[in-house]
Amino acid sequence: MNYTTFHNGNTMPNVGLGVFRVENDDTAKDAVKHAIISGYRSIDAAFIYGNESKVGEGISEGIKAANISREDLFITSKLWLEDYGKENVKRAYEKSLKLLGLDYLDLYLMHWPGTDENLMLDTWIGLEELYQQKLVNNIGVSNFNIYHLEILSNKATYKPVLNQVEFHPYLTQLELRNYLDRNSIQMESWSPLMNSEILKDNVVNQIAREINKTPAQVIIRWNIEHGVITIPKSITPSRIEENFDVFNFKLNDTHIRKLDELNKGKRIGPNPNKFNG
Ligand code: NDP
Numbered sequence: 001m002n003y004t005t006f007h008n009g010n011t012m013p014n015v016g017l018g019v020f021r022v023e024n025d026d027t028a029k030d031a032v033k034h035a036i037i038s039g040y041r042s043i044d045a046a047f048i049y050g051n052e053s054k055v056g057e058g059i060s061e062g063i064k065a066a067n068i069s070r071e072d073l074f075i076t077s078k079l080w081l082e083d084y085g086k087e088n089v090k091r092a093y094e095k096s097l098k099l100l101g102l103d104y105l106d107l108y109l110m111h112w113p114g115t116d117e118n119l120m121l122d123t124w125i126g127l128e129e130l131y132q133q134k135l136v137n138n139i140g141v142s143n144f145n146i147y148h149l150e151i152l153s154n155k156a157t158y159k160p161v162l163n164q165v166e167f168h169p170y171l172t173q174l175e176l177r178n179y180l181d182r183n184s185i186q187m188e189s190w191s192p193l194m195n196s197e198i199l200k201d202n203v204v205n206q207i208a209r210e211i212n213k214t215p216a217q218v219i220i221r222w223n224i225e226h227g228v229i230t231i232p233k234s235i236t237p238s239r240i241e242e243n244f245d246v247f248n249f250k251l252n253d254t255h256i257r258k259l260d261e262l263n264k265g266k267r268i269g270p271n272p273n274k275f276n277g
Contacts, residue, residue, distance in 0.1 A: 016042025018233035024051035032058025052099035089126030162186035
């Protein structure tokens with residue numbers, strides 16, 4: 001398993017499990033538990049997914065079954081827009097902790113920038129306070145464009161350790177990636193499999209056949225080759241294992257170039273400049 005080091009010296013696993021659109025029942029618990037038993041050490045949760053309680057049970061059962069400790073895991077959750085505003089952050093953070101059954105998070109993210117810049121900045125200051133008080137190990141953002149990150153860089157005390165954004169071969173985010181690189185902010189991809197759409201692409205399938213891997217493994221490896229942390233979601237035990245079996249091969253430069261060339265700026269999620277919940 002590979003880890004990435006943030007600008008603050010802390011580390012995060014390069015591949016984790018996403019849990020968006022997973023029912024808050026044994027489906028969530030079993031997926032998280034199976035992931036931990038299979039070697040995953042990172043789980044990407046969010047308050048708005050409505051499944052933090054069952055994700056938390058999966059974490060607790062996974063820790064026991066894999067005979068590891070809480071400190072071996074890297075747990076992320078995200079602050080939802082209706083809890084924005086500096087004065088609301090700590091309460092929302094504690095609500096997520098309670099649901100997850102944890103006493104700290106490894107990473108807490110602002111889920112979206114929103115459309116009110118002052119509120120965005122005020123909320124970030126709330127996250128900074130959590131970090132200063134050592135209640136959370138790392139703070140970051142999600143769905144921020146360069147424009148939003150520039151506002152933070154002019155006014156904030158701490159810069160985010162990472163920015164979690166939509167990224168797959170149809171949306172390669174080159175300009176944002178270069179900006180994040182220059183500013184030592186890690187990029188993390190959401191919907192890396194494009195919610196399975198990219199797995200049907202001909203080029204992806206050709207490369208997969210050529211190197212005897214699955215299309216999902218090709219895409220996850222492509223994230224790793226680009227230095228992008230990723231969190232593919234699956235509730236299917238065999239796919240959870242498959243998506244993590246990506247550390248024993250590499251893509252060559254031609255594969256990477258062919259995948260990069262698939263870019264067409266196509267999003268499956270909302271435009272971060274306009275989304276407000
Ligand atoms: P993904 O791109 O990870 O795709 C998930 C879909 O692909 C599911 O239908 C899954 O099916 C299927 N799948 C997974 N592995 C395989 C495989 N090996 N072969 C074939 N099909 C496969 O979608 P998500 O949108 O869930 O994104 C991943 C995570 O990113 C989310 O769960 C969430 O944690 C995060 N996210 C964050 C957002 C943000 O705004 N910050 C927005 C959206 C997502 P099945 O489960 O049935 O196996």
